[in-house]
Amino acid sequence: MSQEQLNEPEELQEVQEKEAVVGIEDEKEEGEEEREEEGEQGEGEEEDEGEDLLIYNEDLPVYSLDARHNLTEPINAMLNMNQPPSRSSSRGSRIFAEQTFLTAKEEQDLRNAKAFLMTASTKTGENLYDHLCDVLTEILSERHVDAVDTFEDISKNIKKYRFQPIKDTLQDMADPSLEMALAKIETKLLVKVDDEVDEREEEVESPLPNIMETAFYFEQCGIGIGREELFRVWVAMKHLVDSNPVQHVRFWGKILGTEQNYYIVETEYREGDQAEEEEDDEGEPEVAEAPKETAEEAEDEEAIVEDRVPKIDYKPPPPIPKEDKGSGTNKKTYFVCNEPGKPWIRLPLVNPIQIVIARQIKKYFTGRLDAPIITYPPFPGNEMNYLRAQIARISAGTQASIMGYYQFDEEEEEEEEGEVRDTYIENIDFDGLTMRELCESLNNWVHHTLHILPQGRCKWFNATAKTEEEIEEDEEEEREEMEEPQPEIGPPLLTPLSEDISLNGIIPWTLSASSSLIPQYAVAVLKSNLWPGASTFSTSRKFENIYLGWGHKAAAENYTPPLIPAPMEEYLDGPEVIEIDDPSPEQEAALRAEQQANAAAEEELEEEEEEEEEEA
Template identity: 55%
Template sequence: MYEPPSPAVPEDGQEQDKSIYRPQEPDQDQDQRESVSQSHAPGQAPYQAYEDRHGPYRPHEPGYGLYQPGFSPYDDQIPEPESRQLAVQNAKAYLLTSSTTSGLNLYDHLANILTKILDEKPTNAVDIVENISKDVKWAQFHKKMDTLRDEHEILPTYEAAEKRKALFLKGNGEEEEELEEETEDTPLPNVMETAFYFEQAGIGLSKDESYHIFLALKNLVSVQPIQTCRFWGKILGLEMNYIIAEVQCQEGEEEETEGEEVTEEEDKEVGEVEDEDEETEKEDKPPESTYKPPPVIPKEENGTGTNKYVYFVCNEPGTPWVKLPPVTPAQIICARKIKKFFTGRLDAPVVSFPPFPGNEANYLRAQIARISAGTHVSPIGFYQFPEEEEEEEEEEGGRGTYEENPDYHPLSVAELVDSLSTWVHHTQSILPQGRCVWFNPFKKSEEEEEEAEDDEEEEKEEEPDEPQQEIGPPLLTPLSEDEGIQNIPAWTAQASTNLIPQHAVAILQSNRWPGAYAFASGRKFGNIYFGWGHKYSPENHTPALPPPVQAEYPSGPEITEMRDPTLEEELAFKASKEDTSDEAEEDGEDAEEEDEEDDD
């Protein structure tokens, strides 16, 4: 039968109570643990004397069933002090191992948890010990702010304010009188007035952003030589957006890019040198390809067609404006076949099939040209063709210019909403060729025609069939002639409000280009675009398939390889050849004898 050891007798000779289990107050228990831990002998557990005062656990107590041999005072075999101390050191070393991810160790973490619990003394600490552990870990990685000097933290709102700070600064040496005189002839548009009319239908940006764009356009007009300026709209991007300004530069200020023409001339000179080298080395050459690439369609000149206007873009008001390059027909043709979201970076590559000839700046310029050609409309009668140029333009095949009608009588809102024939396109449409004015690639200049007179016969055989001229809808064509998309009309017209029709504004929405809007109120109208820059398609976008694989060369007796003849076949061929030659000689001799007899 196991007998517990007798309780320890203190040094003063006073006996303690012989009861096996005596509950104590928390404060007395903690004081007794501290006193015992300070007075324990080396090599002995710090709480051994305290544990000796307890009897065995009862079944209803929390410690019941946690018996470990060698670590209980009631075990028959008590381990040696050295081995017990070594086990404690090994356990502490294990708890002090740092984590490879966070760099913390469990020993310090448990010590911090106990310190936090003893300092705060929450009720039911065992229920919230997990939350306390999370708080302790979070405090390890949280910035400890100094009370004397805090770390400077820049919020996104402050960064945006710093960018827009330059918009509100005035130039040095400006006076109010000079500003009043400049406002009369300034090309700066009234963005806030346009935003007010679109706001009647719930379209547009916030007032703050509209005003910031207004100030950004003011800076653009003050720097660039601009004749007319207009807020074109905003195209959304995945990383950043594009704010676009439509600008018409002053005469003589547009930059002429002739780099493509120079490269074509250089290519011609290089080609002539190569032709001379090929003539000298014609022997032992493989057959040459007869394929001729299609002729390159040149871009339209600045100030005409798709390049009538110049466009500046920026990501946010306050950032510098960037001028977009002119658009080429090849870029417009390829933009019709692909659909890519903008990233907001002009130098980003456009990865697509068919491959796009340029980067995102060129793709953005092509989409702007397409949207402008299809969605810029005005009330009928607001613009008219000039009378002097009517005959000349009719002979050329179309009218490309218009002017404002001084005798324009504005239509009512009800008339503008009821019928689409009261709205017209005032921007030239883009032909399938990628230009507003058709270009004949096989038309030769006068010098080439003079050179070609000598070789007319050869050229007639080589000249391909001339393509048919492409003709698009003329300027100022009513919207009622626009084709819809399946069962969806091309446009939707409505009034801004039905409750107060006296002050309503006519709003026009494009269903072909979602995000394009137009308004008309009296003698004022405007166009704007807010969207992703994509055309509506009732079905999902399906990229174009690659062209079919080219067929192999035609197999015939001249190209097909034959097996080598055997020796017997060669001997038989020689024998037959000799027989035919003997017969031919005999026939010749007989013919000569007959001729001699006839002569006799």
Template identity: 45%
Template structure:
């Protein structure tokens, strides 16, 4: 029993850190050190506390040491909140760093769209307001966003669905909510309607059409820079022409003069009478398209291009298009609107109040341009509206002239006269009356029947039909355009309710194959003559003879100058001597 106890007492933890300075701990052999009793138990407990379950988790010994160090640093004598202090220190270790190594993942396009549409759906609806109501129940006037006309998109969807065209009903519902947001953004907009959808290669555009009152049209900020560039170019042209008149001889002046730039129609008139807004998806912000210019219309007629879905994309074409995709989209919308906006015959009539202005416009070759809704319209039967003769439908949008405008602009008139300034120069008036003045361009007048439209090859320009042959008394008259595939018009209730809608790629249907615009003819070269005719180089002997002749000529010229100077000096001296100014004996 004593031998077992002696063996147990001699057991210890061997290691350099376990060495004791006490000489009594050295064994009789003088080579091993060991601990006994409480010291050994203390060291074993410490080693147990310093053990770690994994390399990333601090040991219990480190945790307790940190708690004691925290208490000593704070100088707190209260030890009742040790558990709370332990919990806080554990939370500090679990807190992620302020700048993690992994970047924040941005939202995808589908997530942004879902968030935008969810925000749109959560907005409260506008209060129901009768058409003749001008104030609320408490007598206060209606706010602007409540008086604006929000179109009935669901009614439009029902009629298009009956006609077998249009978009899914879900898109119409979302578009109805999106138009409500558009009304809140632009409370001054009037006669808002859903124009249609233009398809693109990577994205599509939903288009809304609005109209303002005469004094509420906003300035087109997108054209400010272009107008400034036009003014600078005009000044540069004037300066260059003045320089040419003074410095350049007549035989070296260029005979070519660029044609005058056709001005853009003022906001609220012509092609810029309506304002168009686009969005890629219902719920995303609406973007206003800029005004269209005649040059953009002319170039858009010469190219065939699909939109990409990016308004800032460059339009790569020949001839080059002056602008980005937003300008090209606006030009195509103007062309489609001018060609496919139709209405039942008699729904609109010419405005009798502006007869004097219309007569003046007719004399200028523009035709009558003001139409209003006829309140005495009796309606047309659906059977007549669906007749293939197309006599019951008319165009109520002005056509686009080859010049790129709805009204012709005379390029020969002075600039001041076009701007409304009075010119009293009789010479300019005589120049205007010269026989070489260009002939005015005249387009089809307003309210022209569709029967007068040109065919597309062997196909008629429009196809008219009923939405249902089984119940014609409740059917809808439908028109489909063959010029712009995707343009539709429908009418019901004897033509009192009608609308136009477009969903397509924004490309015109041609009779034959598309022929790109050929480049302009090159300018003629200089006429043949001694100034531009090549000759052989002279030989060295001929150059030496010419050089000797020039030297002899220069010597004679210098000699004549010396003789002339000497003669003048002698003559002046003689004159002064005769007048007794000086005395010289000859």
């Protein structure tokens, strides 16, 4: 069939493809006959050249490989191949067939080229031969459209996602993340205890409050730490209640730290079951005793009288004792933890000196109770004591309740008339206040925590008072009359918030409603401006206090450490240490003449006395 007789291009293409296949088969037979006659044998086991042939598939637009061979083999045949047979050329089949069979020289060149391509890189350890095989495998398996245009991108992706195994067989085990470790701790909170605990709960009513109900009201006010986090705190509080004989427990709040946070719980023990707390002397002011002088040192000091330094008359003020457990600043017991599920740690009792120094410094919490507090003035204790002092200050200044919810016990008032009342009882007859009354005036809100005096105590302590034994020991002649210090007095319990004094123009409180659109279901919100983060909500007879902040008091100006006190006078001013002007020559001559005249007068007086004695 001639070329002119073929009118359709499709028929022409089919004829060319059939001729290419026939040419490949004929050439293959001729090559096998020549190899048998010449007796060519490769070194070792030679691969069958017929198996290395590329077979052109009529149904596919690209060259496919025989399923019996590896995908890396086509490169060997393609290195010396000019180009694949073109569908538009009748010579393609002949060229393809001639270039398939290699001579000995061509085979050696092919091996050298292959060895060059398999040279490993000094940076990545990969070689070009394997990379080209991976690229071609990707192209043939995925059938990329316009592979010639995306060849570079395919090569880049293969290099990017190539797996590089670690050569060292000893691999370091990855430590679990903090979130995973914390999750394992919190899962223990969700494990139900035995039935014995349930029986004990039936006998004794649990003081655990319904925190989720409180969280609902705080959410209405835009205050809270989230229901999930608060639920974990709630479960952790249940474990605290089960392990301690507490009568009252309340979630005090959360103080933020630079490394970790503090979750704080306020508790009160039952009467007779109060746990014995260890007496921590870390916060007690230490008075250094002067070393006793030995006899030899005393003799040396008497011998050197001129060089003796005058004694310092300064005496430090007597230490103020801390208040007893269950009263004043130590009325409540506080437990803290960094995360719900971690063990609760009981904070020690607070000392007055710690509260006094805490008012003069401002330091962020780290979240580590044993962290040192390096400040000026020096704080007597670590972060555990500083945290306890700040809790006492915040509680005394921000814990508020509805007017009329608490009342004083009349019997106790009669017994302790004239003393500071520190206890109160709940008013059963209280019917609550309306929403309008709660949001209108601060007169309807009162403090139910004692005010802390400048001394650092809720009840003033006279440090200069002496006992009867000390008075008898002192002699009346040596007793120095000292003026009695004026006792410090603070506002009593259940004082209205309207009597609070503003600090440097800062209004103490902000009173508002949670919603102005639906006032009948709104909640009264009370926020402290002196202690940012302290909030209180109230609805009818229900209220609750919470603190969420950094534990610092607001200030109109930036914090400035106090100045160092002025140095004390070591020597008294006297003629021995006062400088005078040197005398002039005339003054020296006059003084010398006066001294000579006085000496002559004394000699004459002595001679007269001797003569009188001789005459007598």
